[in-house]
Amino acid sequence: MYFWKCWRDNRTHFIVSLIALPALCVFFTVIAVRLGDPDAVRKGTPPSVIQAWSTTTEFILGGWASVFTLMWGLVLGASGLGEEFKERTADFLLVRPRRRRFWVWAGWSVGVTELSVMVFLAVGATFGTLTYMTGHVHTWRPLATTLPLAIGGTVVYGLTYFMTIVARSGRQGLSYGIGILFIDLLLPSAVSYYWNVNLPSILGFMMGACKWVTSPTAVFPVGGLVLWTLVALAFPVAAQLVLERAEV
């Protein structure tokens, strides 16, 4: 029943985003194609088709949709378990007969599921539009971008979720999450600029994965995938450890 309750908490939010993101993706895709060479696209001329696809994946998915996903991950995480402490319902919840780790993983998995569904639909809508407009199915690669995008979102979601438990407040957790995300976005650029060292960045990973779709030479960022999956899982584990030791 806890799953149901978590769903209830996010229900409106989720449905709105579920409609908004794919719709916006479709919208921007249409614009991007139109801005290119519409005639060439309609005639199915390969270079312009490829151009259309790469624009879409790089800038719309890799850029815009990725950012949306990250932000949504933040907001979703803010309604995490930590908010229970703030609302003083932790008393009630933690006295239900379940181990504490159940609450962490149950809550987290609801968020991950919602996130994944949303990403999948957005990606599907985008490529559906492209396919329709160009009359051309590229490769299976596009749909594979669901995975890195979802993982990216999950990382940020998990981070915020964990922070709410540490801070015992949704709002505080959100602030910490935003702060850390910012650092992750800015720090690697600064470091690579000054010291030429390449630090992993979540947005970098998501964008890189999207570039891979249309580039014939790029390698799928498996290393990044593994790394960020581990990071994504590390957060609920950390959250479990914190909650198990928490004094209510």
Added chain:
Amino acid sequence: MNDLAIWTEELVKTYPEVRAVDGLSMNVPRGVAYGFLGRNGAGKTSTIRILLGLTRPTAGRGAVLGFSIGRDQVAILERTAFVSESKTLYGNLTPRELARFTQGFYPKWSDQAAAKYSRLFEIPMDRPFSKLSQGNRTKVYLMLALSQGADLLVLDEPTMGLDPLMVDEFLRVLVEDVVGEGYTVFVSSHHLSDVEQIADWVGLIDHGRLLLEARLDDIKSQFRLITVAGNALPQTLSPEILLVASEGNFCKYLVKKNADAFAAELNRQGATVAEVSPLGLREIFLELVRKEEACTSGNVGGITARISSSLS
């Protein structure tokens, strides 16, 4: 230990600046109503939170319904219903939805019971919790706890915000549907009169320790307050004396039993026994919890007042 609903041994809980629970050893038999009494800050809520696994004790051990606190906490929670002091639940859910939510955790949940108590307590089942009055919130909490099918009810201020009629209904429910069915009620409350009405046992806590744990019947039939004027005091202080204190020109003794014999002994020693009176719960509470002062006399010298720690 299995005939005890709750058992603790030298339970301690320290926070940075205070020892909230300070060596609490408690025995709550099964199938009774146990009144857990004490002032604000005496350690009642801390103790309850330890029993339910919300906080971990600094030292000591205990068991609830035969299961170890901490190690078998989930087993305890499966069989225990809790009404917390802060009666907050999810604001966006209605009582009906809250019942549905709670039901999922307890195989022994009873829909008939939930319906019965919702009707009895007149709960507006389809209004969001955030829009309910304090009294209604308490009633929702009570309804959820009573429908759970628990073996033990732990209640912290269960009558908060309830009007006298509802309090009466609630006490009736506790007596008939809980104690009457052989389950146990552990209630912590400031409302001494409510506790006095239904309790079989009382445990009085102050500064984190139990000052007294006895059957209410024994307290009424055997505990006596002996007021003495005079100079002679008995040479031996027996373990039946709970309290010795001075008050103006008088000295008073709170004894657990054999008050007549004790009074006779005092008489023989030359003291004038002014009164031997029985005590209600309120008087016991006040006597034991007030600061005691040294009781001195002319020819025996000062006797340090103390509260007897032997409670058996």
Added chain:
Amino acid sequence: MLLHVNPSSGVPSYLQIETQVKHYIAAGALALGDALPSVRKLAADLRISTNTVARAYQNLERDGVLRTVPGGRTYVAENSPGLLKSEKIRRLRPYARQIAVEGTQLRLDPLEIIELVQQELEALEEVNERSGDLDRRTR
């Protein structure tokens, strides 16, 4: 039967119940063979613990005032068939002592005190007779 209990009096609740039941029997309001409410019902009505009521019933049964059948109902029994005279006297003595102490405290004559007790006994007998009459007339 209207029992009531005052939880904040100095007298234990179970004792109050016992006293009242005995009183009703002595006054003829409860006759031999009459059924008493079940422990749960009485406890619920009075809003006191079932353990208290159970204890009162048990004590009364031990004294021979009530008896419980295997089915679970409790009835008024033949009063104290099992008690020896000496035991009865022992039980009554504290009350006698209390009357003696109070009476002396109030500076009443011993004869006046005895007369008082006698009056009460006669009054009880009268009530008993009247309820007996009522029974005969309604049968």
